Amino acid sequence: MEALRLEFNIDGDDFQAAGEASSKTKRALKKLGLPPDTIRRVAICMYEGEINMVIHANGGTVTVEVDETAVKITLADRGPGIPDISSALTEGFSTATNQIRELGFGAGMGLPNMRKYCDDMDIKTELNVGTTVTMTVNF
């Protein structure tokens, strides 16, 4: 397996463009020949993460690293931080605005979905400093 590293800047002001990095990653992983189930899990985890960054943190950076056994996704932002991680991981808990809900997101499924589809998730967050979410999908 060829190692791969991708880096993206996520624009926090453009909701419609959210997901472009996940789309590019999905296509790159297909070219690498990863199993379809792995690719879909990575795509969902990263896409929810991208949406979260745009909704809550005014954008950030995403790094995708592929090695022999796993895909590691690191989402780093300089947003407001997560005051209560336990609540944020609860299905249905959301602090998103009605405007975001009208766009089909903000139902409190983002972080729970990310945790569901990856094999390992780590959240480091500090109020008014930012949040870094690291997810690993094994294959």
Place this chain on the structure above:
Amino acid sequence: MKLSDVKTILDAKIFCHDDLLDEEVNSACGSDLMSDVLAFVKNQSILLTGLNNQQVVRTAEMMDMSCIVFVRGKAPEASVINLAEARGLALMATELTMYQACGKLYAAGLGDT
């Protein structure tokens, strides 16, 4: 059934990728909440939705779907059509409500698994 059958059953208009009309589809789902689609959908080929923005295309793309059907007569905007065209997804629109559209497809044998 084929995507062309879906188009006929729903009396739908197709906006892009009519080259996929011969493709076999085995199941569908209906939702306006994209996070629910990402959370609960398994291998469905068609997404029926009343939501009309680019994130619907992104969600279908992440889930490896082949077609989106907009219900309640919502024609997709040019930006949505362009994105679906680029990502290889067929887009259709029907005047039927979500309930009617899902019901007709289900009754015609298109299940959810």
